[in-house]
Amino acid sequence: MGWLARVFVTPKSGVLDPQGKAVQHSLHALGFPEVGDVRIGKYLEVRLADVSRESAEVRLREMCERLLANRVIEDYRFEIDAAPAG
Amino acid sequence: MGWLARVFVTPKSGVLDPQGKAVQHSLHALGFPEVGDVRIGKYLEVRLADVSRESAEVRLREMCERLLANRVIEDYRFEIDAAPAG
Amino acid sequence: MRWGVITFPGSNDDEQTSFVLSNLLGETVVRLWHKDESVDGLDCIVLPGGFSYGDYLRCGAVARFSPIMRAVERFAERGGIVLGICNGFQILCEAGLLPGALIRNRELNFLCRRAHVRVEEADTIFTNRCRRGDVLDLPVKHGEGCYVADEATLRSLEAGRQIVLRYTDAEGRVTPEANPNGSLSAIAGIRNARGNVFGLMPHPEHACEWLVGGEDGRKFFLSIIASVSGGVEMPSVPSSSKVLSGP
Amino acid sequence: MKVTVETALQHGLTAEEYERIEEALGRTPTLEELGVFSVMWSEHCSYKSSRAYLRGLPTTGPRVLQGPGENAGAIDVGDGLAVVFKIESHNHPSFVEPFQGAATGVGGILRDIFTMGARPIANLNSLRFGSIDHPRTPFLLRGVVAGIGHYGNCIGVPTVGGEVSFDPGYDHNILVNAFTLGVVRADRIFRARATGVGNPVMYVGSRTGRDGIHGASLLASAEFDAESESKRPTVQVGDPFTEKLLLEACLELMSPEHSHHVVAIQDMGAAGLTSSSTEMAGRGGTGIDLDLSSVPLREPNVTPYEILLSESQERMLLVVHQGSEDAVTAIFAKWDLEAAVIGRVTDTKRLRCTFDGRVVVDIPIEPLTDDAPVYERPASEPQGSDDGGKLNLKELPEPTDYNQTLVRLMESPNLSSREWVYRQYDSYVGGGTIVRPGSDAAIVRLPGTEKAVAMTVDCNSRLCLVDPYVGTVSAVAEAARNLAASGAEPIGVTNCLNFGSPEKPEVMWQFQQAIAGLRDACLAFGTPVISGNVSFYNETEGRSIPPTPVIGMVGLLEDASQHVTQWFKSEGDAVVLLGRNREELGSSEYLAVVHHQVRGGVPWIDLEVERRLIRAVVASAREGLLRSAHDVSEGGLAVALVECCITSETTAPLGARIELEGGFRPDALLFGESHARMIVSVRRRHLTRLREIARREDVPISVIGEVRGQRLEVGDLIGIDVATLRDAWRGGLGKALAGSTSA
Numbered sequence A, B: 001m002g003w004l005a006r007v008f009v010t011p012k013s014g015v016l017d018p019q020g021k022a023v024q025h026s027l028h029a030l031g032f033p034e035v036g037d038v039r040i041g042k043y044l045e046v047r048l049a050d051v052s053r054e055s056a057e058v059r060l061r062e063m064c065e066r067l068l069a070n071r072v073i074e075d076y077r078f079e080i081d082a083a084p085a086g
Numbered sequence C: 001m002r003w004g005v006i007t008f009p010g011s012n013d014d015e016q017t018s019f020v021l022s023n024l025l026g027e028t029v030v031r032l033w034h035k036d037e038s039v040d041g042l043d044c045i046v047l048p049g050g051f052s053y054g055d056y057l058r059c060g061a062v063a064r065f066s067p068i069m070r071a072v073e074r075f076a077e078r079g080g081i082v083l084g085i086c087n088g089f090q091i092l093c094e095a096g097l098l099p100g101a102l103i104r105n106r107e108l109n110f111l112c113r114r115a116h117v118r119v120e121e122a123d124t125i126f127t128n129r130c131r132r133g134d135v136l137d138l139p140v141k142h143g144e145g146c147y148v149a150d151e152a153t154l155r156s157l158e159a160g161r162q163i164v165l166r167y168t169d170a171e172g173r174v175t176p177e178a179n180p181n182g183s184l185s186a187i188a189g190i191r192n193a194r195g196n197v198f199g200l201m202p203h204p205e206h207a208c209e210w211l212v213g214g215e216d217g218r219k220f221f222l223s224i225i226a227s228v229s230g231g232v233e234m235p236s237v238p239s240s241s242k243v244l245s246g247p
Numbered sequence D: 001m002k003v004t005v006e007t008a009l010q011h012g013l014t015a016e017e018y019e020r021i022e023e024a025l026g027r028t029p030t031l032e033e034l035g036v037f038s039v040m041w042s043e044h045c046s047y048k049s050s051r052a053y054l055r056g057l058p059t060t061g062p063r064v065l066q067g068p069g070e071n072a073g074a075i076d077v078g079d080g081l082a083v084v085f086k087i088e089s090h091n092h093p094s095f096v097e098p099f100q101g102a103a104t105g106v107g108g109i110l111r112d113i114f115t116m117g118a119r120p121i122a123n124l125n126s127l128r129f130g131s132i133d134h135p136r137t138p139f140l141l142r143g144v145v146a147g148i149g150h151y152g153n154c155i156g157v158p159t160v161g162g163e164v165s166f167d168p169g170y171d172h173n174i175l176v177n178a179f180t181l182g183v184v185r186a187d188r189i190f191r192a193r194a195t196g197v198g199n200p201v202m203y204v205g206s207r208t209g210r211d212g213i214h215g216a217s218l219l220a221s222a223e224f225d226a227e228s229e230s231k232r233p234t235v236q237v238g239d240p241f242t243e244k245l246l247l248e249a250c251l252e253l254m255s256p257e258h259s260h261h262v263v264a265i266q267d268m269g270a271a272g273l274t275s276s277s278t279e280m281a282g283r284g285g286t287g288i289d290l291d292l293s294s295v296p297l298r299e300p301n302v303t304p305y306e307i308l309l310s311e312s313q314e315r316m317l318l319v320v321h322q323g324s325e326d327a328v329t330a331i332f333a334k335w336d337l338e339a340a341v342i343g344r345v346t347d348t349k350r351l352r353c354t355f356d357g358r359v360v361v362d363i364p365i366e367p368l369t370d371d372a373p374v375y376e377r378p379a380s381e382p383q384g385s386d387d388g389g390k391l392n393l394k395e396l397p398e399p400t401d402y403n404q405t406l407v408r409l410m411e412s413p414n415l416s417s418r419e420w421v422y423r424q425y426d427s428y429v430g431g432g433t434i435v436r437p438g439s440d441a442a443i444v445r446l447p448g449t450e451k452a453v454a455m456t457v458d459c460n461s462r463l464c465l466v467d468p469y470v471g472t473v474s475a476v477a478e479a480a481r482n483l484a485a486s487g488a489e490p491i492g493v494t495n496c497l498n499f500g501s502p503e504k505p506e507v508m509w510q511f512q513q514a515i516a517g518l519r520d521a522c523l524a525f526g527t528p529v530i531s532g533n534v535s536f537y538n539e540t541e542g543r544s545i546p547p548t549p550v551i552g553m554v555g556l557l558e559d560a561s562q563h564v565t566q567w568f569k570s571e572g573d574a575v576v577l578l579g580r581n582r583e584e585l586g587s588s589e590y591l592a593v594v595h596h597q598v599r600g601g602v603p604w605i606d607l608e609v610e611r612r613l614i615r616a617v618v619a620s621a622r623e624g625l626l627r628s629a630h631d632v633s634e635g636g637l638a639v640a641l642v643e644c645c646i647t648s649e650t651t652a653p654l655g656a657r658i659e660l661e662g663g664f665r666p667d668a669l670l671f672g673e674s675h676a677r678m679i680v681s682v683r684r685r686h687l688t689r690l691r692e693i694a695r696r697e698d699v700p701i702s703v704i705g706e707v708r709g710q711r712l713e714v715g716d717l718i719g720i721d722v723a724t725l726r727d728a729w730r731g732g733l734g735k736a737l738a739g740s741t742s743a
């Protein structure tokens, strides 16, 4: 047993998201006029060896702050579920 | 009122994920030995004008198939919640 | 003077940078490996262009944790001269040695072309061989060179005269077309508050010979040489003691 | 599972081939053995339909250090240096997944080059897409270009040239051909021959996954029906970062300091571990034992069959000296790469593979390599598609407004600027690029010398469809002209022969004709063919692509500073036409764009005339007479003149005042694509000398005007601002793509 963490890294609101803009345009061009704002971020699945949920969360926050997200331009959040270690 | 769709695009299992591999390595190097497999994908937040949930889902699937995901190497899934239209 | 040129896994312009410094400018170059832990005895450290660690996740995000970067951070603390070109600039931002961040180009595609940059500050370690307002012709080649920072940061950059280079047209006018990547306020290069750390997206090392890319790039290296050999006195503001990231 | 002839058929083998396999083994093959045979006897690895014909090509010459047969060919360029180059196709993968397909294509050709011990210094690519209006074309173009850029930019090899063209013939089968050139000390070229019985075989680089495995569909049904989707073979994904590490580690290993450890080195390309090990043993006249259990794997329970056939990228196979294991491992470890001993060289002349102690493969090498099947397939000329080809000039209306016509041509998909493409490629990295994309040939300095190499890739498949022999000769001639126009002397050729199914007599006929043309042209120019690649089965729903023999030609400049570019340099220079205009419009871009006709014969070509033109231009360049030189190709004289006016990236466009004495149809004069023509500009005072050289080489020469002002004026036919032409030319491709959407 271990943990599967799902990490969401998204551009801070206010920070340019050229990719999101481009995708919105393309969707309109493809005939999806109902599409409003599009924001594009990263989605990471991180498997963790067995530790307590608490320490898993502490460690994960540390990973996000240090590497997974750049706090100057990005926000992050994560969910942790028990999962077979990988 | 409208919808906020959260779309998760991930590399198909078995497909090489150089990013994930690199991030796993550097997490180890940064002193997170408990980290197992890391997979990196895209996370999109798409706002949709008001339509029925059913048609929202149908349309979104279409967007994923046609543009948001590259079905040759990527899988996708999404969640839809009611939200102030944007 | 003694230059240190760092090679990270994935550095591509390290070779060219040392070629320019040693073969064209006759300088002493020490090749530094990302696993090295000291930069002692060097006058200027160059973080070259390339795709360190494949630029996976974010450009410079992983390289910034290499052992050598600890040494570079201490070196900068002591007022040592640090030059970051393209990927080097990205690494310096990720490491917090320079403010702001570099994100995906406005048009999303990698862009390789010549760009004109206007020298906004000439009394710096890195541009003292130029005149304020000079327009230089340099190559740019990057996918993520769009400089962003929050309002406050931009204002303090202006106030601190830290914006060293802006993208302009050949006549030195800031225009949307002249801005290759959508950088805020057309920023092409900035220095830190103390003035000893400089990052730029264009590639001076690829503009040091007429046969290949022109010679405007030499000015940056010659300026640094002049500063070190006492041509220009170094700013000696006490370090706004930067909190080192990491354990 | 029990192997039967059905299993063999499902593997793409024929019943006869299956019999040969049972003979060779004297028993029924195991599934793994069948897999090995099927890939080694595939068209791609065995060249079974082409080998017989390729033997006819000129592959030797005073400069040739390595001809076809190794990972790439090598040519001596003096100063103790050699250039190693090759072109290869990645057509099908790029159609399935344009970004990764093109990216891994670049990765593959790069490995072929640094396997020889050479440091890659230049990439080029030759791309063919369907009609620009085809719904899938923009998606494919974007993906392919981004993929090529992604790989080349990241690994740090400049992409300096290529070609892109659009033709409905490729709607369902695009072509992505990648060319790489590297430099190595002439006495330090590495070859891939497994020798020294007992020497360890080492695996280095990325781990092995289920990437692009041949015979996959079969396995999915026969073996894994119970297994999950995730067991299915997957599309290859490129990792240029890992390849960069592999490149540096391999070159470090092959450096004078460490090379004594190395016996042989070969990349794992198509058919991965199987072909790399058998080919090394084959060349070395030895055998190889492999323990598949010790191959580093990316995921659990990869079967021995998959391990043998996996096409996972960024992997190399080494034979090193006994006792060198640790030293070699240490070098790769320095670059954060894995190395594992997975076998030994034997004297058995057999490939023997064990997995968990049990023998899964035990095959004599010969039948896999030298004794693989060779076919002389039936060939017959296609029955002339009624009068389809005929072009009746009398029925062809002449344009009323030539300015308009010219603008239309300049912005047309095949003539407009390729800037949109090559701006996505780093053409500076490496520091040696003297002429970047945008002139007739790319020019890159040879490190540490005064010399430079010029490179170009060319083919006009419209000509090849009408007449594959003349079309191929023309492609070689255009390549040679592109080099000469840059001041370089042609020294060698590589080629990528893209054709339909060799099982069709008419395709086989096209192939033979192309080979004959390639041979004759290369003999004429004295440019040996030192490497190449054949890509058959480029067809969908029974429709073959137009025959597309892409020529990669390399030229040498003894003095890099004598290079020439295609755009005019300054007002007052004389504009000179070398060569003769002919009344030919057949198969021209003008016919296609303006009259929507693809008909008429192919322009007349005479190799002796081409050769003299090239000698004259190269000689003039060496004497420093040429301020600019540009060959006349697609679009004819008028388009070439426009290109001379507007294609400089750094300087403002220049106009010209031109007078042509034609004596025949103006549109043929302006837009006909007759060969053996070059537009050069020279200082007036050099005209006399230029005339002498032209006379000496017996090349027709006429001063047709002078560089002047901001307008291009040709007689009373054309008078238009160069700025207008430049905007049309620059905007063309982007405009065509604008409507479409990006993923």
Ligand SMILES: Nc1ncnc2c1ncn2[C@@H]1O[C@H](COP(=O)(O)OP(=O)(O)O)[C@@H](O)[C@H]1O
Binding pocket: D124, D125, D126, D127, D159, D160, D161, D162, D163, D164, D418, D421, D422, D425, D436, D437, D438, D439, D440, D441, D442, D457, D458, D482, D633, D634
């Ligand atoms: N796919 C490509 N990649 C890089 N450069 C390209 C590509 N396609 C065209 N180019 C460049 O654009 C210029 C014009 O191409 P082309 O018209 O084919 O030249 P030519 O007709 O002289 O062979 C050349 O410099 C060529 O190298």
Ligand SMILES: [Mg+2]
Binding pocket: D440, D482, D630, D631, D632, D633
């Ligand atoms: Mg040409």
